[in-house]
Amino acid sequence: MSSGPHPLPVPRLPRSAALGPGRGGQPRLLIDAPAASAQIYLHGATVTSWIPRGGKEVLFTSRDAVFDGATAIRGGVPLCLPDFSTGIHGDALPKHGWARLVAWSLRSVEATAEGGVRALLAANRDGLSLLYEVEAGSSLGLTLSVRNDGAHPRTVEAALHTYLALHDVTSAELTGLEGSRYWDNLTSGPGPCDGRSSGGRLRINGPVDRIYDSTAAVSLTDPGNGRVITVSKRSAPSTIVWNPWSAASALPDMADAEFASMLCVESGAVRDHAPVIEPGATWSMQARIGVEAL
Numbered sequence: 568m569s570s571g572p573h574p575l576p577v578p579r580l581p582r583s584a585a586l587g588p589g590r591g592g593q594p595r596l597l598i599d600a601p602a603a604s605a606q607i608y609l610h611g612a613t614v615t616s617w618i619p620r621g622g623k624e625v626l627f628t629s630r631d632a633v634f635d636g637a638t639a640i641r642g643g644v645p646l647c648l649p650d651f652s653t654g655i656h657g658d659a660l661p662k663h664g665w666a667r668l669v670a671w672s673l674r675s676v677e678a679t680a681e682g683g684v685r686a687l688l689a690a691n692r693d694g695l696s697l698l699y700e701v702e703a704g705s706s707l708g709l710t711l712s713v714r715n716d717g718a719h720p721r722t723v724e725a726a727l728h729t730y731l732a733l734h735d736v737t738s739a740e741l742t743g744l745e746g747s748r749y750w751d752n753l754t755s756g757p758g759p760c761d762g763r764s765s766g767g768r769l770r771i772n773g774p775v776d777r778i779y780d781s782t783a784a785v786s787l788t789d790p791g792n793g794r795v796i797t798v799s800k801r802s803a804p805s806t807i808v809w810n811p812w813s814a815a816s817a818l819p820d821m822a823d824a825e826f827a828s829m830l831c832v833e834s835g836a837v838r839d840h841a842p843v844i845e846p847g848a849t850w851s852m853q854a855r856i857g858v859e860a861l
């Protein structure tokens with residue numbers, strides 16, 4: 568009999584959750600609870616699906632996403648940490664940090680009193696201990712905690728790189744960022760405060776890649792699906808808005824035309840807002856995604 572790799576410890580699961588192979592045979596927690604269904608891959612602790620009961624899929628995951636246990640998953644909520652993009656000094660590798668690239672362990676899974684499921688995942692590396700709590704219910708709660716296990720203060724960038732599914736991005740309107748300053752990654756410069764001239768709404772009709780200074784909750788209308796997606800957050804002073812537009816065709820793991828049915832609205836603490844975590848201290852941030860009828 569062959570003695571294969573030592574299996575990872577599996578926590579006791581409620582009846583509304585199953586751990587098994589998902590796409591590409593990758594370990595995945597499948598949730599089917601009274602309040603919602605959801606999927607979480609242990610690779611990168613990537614939530615790839617959340618469907619509130621009676622509703623439609625809220626998270627976009629590309630049909631060409633690569634599930635090989637090495638590549639970052641194109642869609643859902645990849646975690647960017649300890650760097651966002653190439654980091655504060657512009658030279659950090661891998662891009663967006665290692666958190667989305669490593670296998671996380673599943674610490675606990677429990678049914679919530681509200682009919683959802685709460686999963687706790689953990690990863691340690693590079694002098695940092697990460698804990699990630701995913702609560703999939705009538706809303707999706709994501710809480711990321713980072714402990715500095717090293718002897719020196721650490722500056723850590725973090726973002727919940729949330730891909731939201733839309734019927735048609737050009738008919739969507741994003742509100743909540745009006746009047747906020749932003750850095751435009753497309754021009755590598757600061758953008759004008761926008762939203763004022765358009766009555767507070769941001770419409771997407773081309774590529775967008777902006778890092779907003781904003782703690783505000785945002786709403787994204789999705790008229791084709793008859794809904795508004797809301798994102799509220801705590802300790803996350805950055806909001807990143809990204810759609811590659813047709814440049815997505817250069818991405819090997821995103822299918823042609825899919826850019827029309829997604830918008831990333833990412834909650835984080837990046838660049839000037841990156842927290843400095845003292846030795847032994849823990850910093851955490853939270854985002855909550857909800858859906859309302861339009």
Ligand SMILES: O=P(O)(O)OC[C@H]1O[C@H](O)[C@H](O)[C@@H](O)[C@@H]1O
Nearest residue numbers: 652662663752776807808809831
């Ligand atoms: O292709 P990835 O490494 O996943 O990055 C996807 C995107 O992430 C963020 O939204 C950045 O602001 C973009 O500049 C970047 O292109």
